[in-house]
Amino acid sequence: MGELELVAAIEARLRSRGGRVLRGPGDDAAVVLTGAAQAVSIDTVVQDTHFRLSTHSHADVGHLALASA
Numbered sequence: 001m002g003e004l005e006l007v008a009a010i011e012a013r014l015r016s017r018g019g020r021v022l023r024g025p026g027d028d029a030a031v032v033l034t035g036a037a038q039a040v041s042i043d044t045v046v047q048d049t050h051f052r053l054s055t056h057s058h059a060d061v062g063h064l065a066l067a068s069a
Contacts, residue, residue, distance in 0.1 A: 003044045010042070043068040 001009070011021060014032055023031040029041045045065045047053065056064075 003042075006044075007042065010040075
């Protein structure tokens with residue numbers, strides 16, 4: 001599943017459970033109403049696209065994933 005498919009699946013699930021998308025989904029983020037307004041951010045970090053295990057430690061990859069979201 002690619003990033004766009006994942007975002008579409010999350011949006012569909014929110015809508016099916018009565019959640020309301022107030023803003024987005026846009027470039028990796030949305031504001032949704034599920035009782036209270038929440039900002040939601042998602043991004044992917046792909047091996048050999050965004051990092052290489054030969055040059056990055058697992059801690060580096062974790063930091064990259066956290067900083068990207």
